[in-house]
Amino acid sequence: MKKILLLLFIVIILIGCAGTDSKNDDKIPPTKPNLYPHIGDMGDMEQQGIPLEGVNGNDINDFNNGIDAVHGTQENIRLQWEHLVDNDLDYVNIYRYSFYDSLSLIYQRISGSDSFIDASLIPFVEYHYFIEVFDFAGNSTLSDTVSYMLLDKAQLVSPIDGGTVNDLNDLVFQWGRAGSGELIDLFRVILYRDNSTDNYEEYEHVWSYDQYIYVNENQDFEISYRDFGGDVNIPNGQYLWRVDALRYNDANHTYFGSESVEYKLYYY
Ligand SMILES: [Ca+2]
Numbered sequence: 255m256k257k258i259l260l261l262l263f264i265v266i267i268l269i270g271c272a273g274t275d276s277k278n279d280d281k282i283p284p285t286k287p288n289l290y291p292h293i294g295d296m297g298d299m300e301q302q303g304i305p306l307e308g309v310n311g312n313d314i315n316d317f318n319n320g321i322d323a324v325h326g327t328q329e330n331i332r333l334q335w336e337h338l339v340d341n342d343l344d345y346v347n348i349y350r351y352s353f354y355d356s357l358s359l360i361y362q363r364i365s366g367s368d369s370f371i372d373a374s375l376i377p378f379v380e381y382h383y384f385i386e387v388f389d390f391a392g393n394s395t396l397s398d399t400v401s402y403m404l405l406d407k408a409q410l411v412s413p414i415d416g417g418t419v420n421d422l423n424d425l426v427f428q429w430g431r432a433g434s435g436e437l438i439d440l441f442r443v444i445l446y447r448d449n450s451t452d453n454y455e456e457y458e459h460v461w462s463y464d465q466y467i468y469v470n471e472n473q474d475f476e477i478s479y480r481d482f483g484g485d486v487n488i489p490n491g492q493y494l495w496r497v498d499a500l501r502y503n504d505a506n507h508t509y510f511g512s513e514s515v516e517y518k519l520y521y522y
């Protein structure tokens with residue numbers, strides 16, 4: 255009798271265990287991810303002389319301004335989201351759609367990184383993105399949707415890449431309009447330094463000038479550094495310059511644009 259009772263007891267315990275899902279009881283979805291819209295561009299000022307703040311509170315640059323064009327020869331858009339806070343995150347799905355392309359999962363990655371570069375896109379197509387974060391139990395949460403549209407890139411002419419300037423009074427930036435000649439609002443010539451360390455990248459804006467475009471003409475553009483407020487008292491050293499093309503987008507209340515390649519410029 256004792257043996258039968260013991261057996262019954264064991265059977266009841268076994269049934270009890272089988273009734274609970276022992277794998278993962280987590281029913282709490284991740285905190286809503288914050289995919290940053292386009293905050294602004296390097297050279298944007300809040301007021302005269304006071305730079306706009308990026309998402310991390312530093313002066314706005316190419317690494318803290320939300321979704322944006324990427325400088326260089328490629329047609330790339332970089333997404334950026336607020337660092338994900340949950341400690342049970344598994345992976346992030348990244349989705350894209352446009353007027354021409356239906357919604358698709360373009361990338362799936364582990365949750366560690368806070369940015370993603372979408373490559374080989376087409377200028378003048380407005381792309382929309384959102385992300386979905388998953389925890390280890392399979393719960394997921396969607397972000398809001400952010401948008402960006404690339405424009406044709408300006409073609410840098412001079413100073414040539416790696417060129418040297420000895421007297422800033424002689425510094426003249428020259429560039430040409432890219433291919434299709436579609437209307438843009440302005441070209442922004444930017445002179446800056448790369449203060450990258452091992453841990454993070456940071457561009458320091460030195461000077462920029464906005465050349466507004468009123469006619470759809472194809473001549474080269476020329477801007478003298480000194481004629482447009484460039485400071486002669488900047489330290490010797492290595493600088494970078496490039497030209498961004500920008501166009502205001504009414505629906506998104508922000509500028510969309512393109513970033514040319516970067517040219518190195520030595521001042522000694
Ligand atoms: Ca969870």
Ligand SMILES: [Ca+2]
Pocket residue numbers: 294295296322323498511513
């Ligand atoms: Ca930009």
